[in-house]
Amino acid sequence: MDTAAAGSVGGAYRAYTRRKALFIAGAISATLALGVFSMTLGSAGVTPLEVLKALAGQADQRTAQIVIHIRLVRVLAALVAGIGLAVAGCVMQGVLLNPLASDYTLGVSQGAAFGAALAIVAMGAGSVQSTGADAVLIRNPYLVTVAAFAGAISATLAVLLLARYKGISPEAMILAGIAFGSLFSAGTVITQYFANDVQVASIVFWTFGDVGRASWQELAIMSAVTLPVAAFFVLNRWNYNALESGDDTAKSLGVNVGRTRLAGMFLASLVTAVAVSFLGIIAFVGLVSPHLARRVIGGDHRYLIPGACAVGAFLLLASDTLSRTMVAPVVLPVGAITSFMGAPLFLYLLARGYRRA
Amino acid sequence: MLAVEGVTFSYGTRRVLESVSLEVARGEICSILGNNGAGKTTLLKCALGILRPRAGAVLVSGEDASRLGRMEMARRMGYVAQRDGAGARLTVFDAVLMGRRPHIGWGAGTGDLKVVEEVISALNLGDLALRHLDELSGGELQKVMIARALAQEPGFLLLDEPTSNLDLGNQLEVMETLRRAVAERGIAALMAIHDVNLALRFSRRFVLLCGGSVYACGGPEIVDEESMEKVYGVKVEVQERGGTRMVIPLGACGGDGGRDGGGEEIYGK
Secondary structure, X not given: OHHHHHHHHHHHHHHHHHHHHHHHHHHHHHHHHHHHHHHHOOOOOOOHHHHHHHHOOOOOHHHHHHHHHHHHHHHHHHHHHXXXXXXXHHHHHHHOOOOOOOOOOOOHHHHHXXXXXXXXXXXXXXXXXXXXXXXXXXXXXXXXXXXXXXXXHHHHHHHHHHHHHXXXXXXXXXXXXXXXXXXXXXXXXXHHHOOOHHHHHHHHHHHOOOHHHOOHHHHHHHHHHHHHHHHHHHHOHHHHHHHOOOHHHHHHOXXXXXXXXXHHHHHHHHHHHHHHHHHOOOOOHHHHHHHHHHHXXXXXXXXXXXXXXXXXXXXXXXXXXXXXXXXXXXXXXHHHHHHHHHHHHHHHHHHHOXXXX | OEEEEEEEEEEOOEEEEEEEEEEEOOOOEEEEEOOOOOOHHHHHHHHHOOOOOOEEEEEEOOEEHHHOOHHHHHHHEEEEOOOOOOOOOOEHHHXXXXXXXXXXXXXXXXXXXXXXXXXXXXXXXHHHOOOEHHHOOHHHHHHHHHHHHHHOOOOEEEEEOOOOOOOXXXXXXXXXXXXXXXXXXXXXXXXXXXXXXXXXXXXXXXXXXXXXXXXXXXXXXXXXXXXXXXXXXXXXXXXXXXXXXXXXXXXXXOOOXXXXXXXXXXXXX
16 A cells, blocks of 8 residues: 555656646747747748748748848847846845845846946947937947946855855845945946936936847857856756755755855856846846746746746747837837836736646 | 764854763664753754864764765765745655755656655655645644655754644654654664653653753663753653653742753743
8 A cells, every 4th residue: 555655646746747847848839939920020021931941041031131130139139138037036046045036136237237337427438329220329338248247246246255254144145235236226326427418328228128239249158158057057956956945954965055055146146247238137037037937836946947947038038029019110128028027927926826836 | 873972062152062972873762952052953963064063073883974075974864954944835745855865966766756755655744745845734844854854865863853833743743753764764863852751752862961061861760850950940850651751840940050041941930
């Protein structure tokens, strides 16, 4: 009887994990389908079949030009940034044991905004040129990107140094992140105060995230950082699970708690910093995607990490698709759309409570 | 055999353990008794290798614990912490599976799932296997944590207040589960516990901690009026009932009673 009972428990568990795998597979398929659909949209009409042909290198030159060089890079940038923001949020929430942890609560986004503002005002990286679609052009995008990256990563480094040398707790790390975030926001405001209206416009324009800013080169850099870090997180999935039972239990399971936490925080911030410094600030994806995935498939990081990645990629791609079709030919800032879509969805899920996977 | 030899530990300048020695053999439960702040949890963490003692050594089957790696220690020792995180959105099966972590390379294999199934059925948790931790009662949760530690297949089990926050029925059930597991698997268990009578009922060896050092160490006979007054600062009456000792608290002593000013007391005021 014992073995029969054990067998049914194992069988039920396998069925349970299969359902989670199915959800992830479904989310990935939906994201890919949305990617193809998204590439059909735009002023030049392209059918889904033509998109697939172009991807396979079978389309005529004009279609290939539009699909591959204009739309594909945008879609891929949305996918990579979505994966990066979501996986970073997922790991931050996991290692800090705090559902509020995200690039916002840890000062990463505010740091990026301050860095960009400083570059635009103090280093003269911003200017205005009227070129039709975009009213504001940033004259030296790389200077802004580098400054934004420096700002984004410095908040995290400060928090990590406090954790490493003063041994502050995960809760204190969140509070320190919020403090650094406020500090950077204040810095941005002061910088704007000393800026002329053209520069202020550039700053505001920069802070609206836009996946269309990525070219192939930027996409390559983002991918080169995001994908290996995501793989590292997947390798550490058991450690993140163990951390959720408390530090002492995790240590008793052989986890190097301090190193897992610091490495997770650093790499998560790195991925976020790269995404926001290239694309501008994209709110909510990092916070919401892990929660959405957790609501459906639970907190086991073996499934949660790929699940959150799929949800994040889908969410950002869907937001971007909306942002460039809603009031076409005007492209709305995707950062505003992510909040607009994410917040009500999130509130709905909170109100509905957990669903049994 | 788990042996703690002359372990001394301080948090900063505050000395918490002073040359503590004890031994636990396979198949037996050893209870650590002492008031709040006496160093019970610190002693467990030193034995586990989470805290590094200033002096002394912990010997795991004769090997120096400080020379064994993190993972090797995790394969030999299971730990049930006092406050375990139940916040994670995990099922019981996943929580128990976590105990396999020190044994797992890339992913959980069929062998790992078998061990988890076996432990779950041994602890009668089968009906709860796919429930989430945050849907469990305190007693169920405690059994899950013990199950996780057993899934580690450890030779030694360290438990910090496994019955705190449990009602009477659950206290007995958890302790019964523990006793059976220790006997059947030949595990050596070291347990910090507040309830003296529960300790007397389920364990055969006792270590009385007082102000960070061992006041007495031995069988049930060391739990008497004198030692209870010294360790807890409480006047008690000791009775035998059905071959088991029972301690009936009469009242707190007026004097300093040897307490080291920990937190609140457990028995009356």
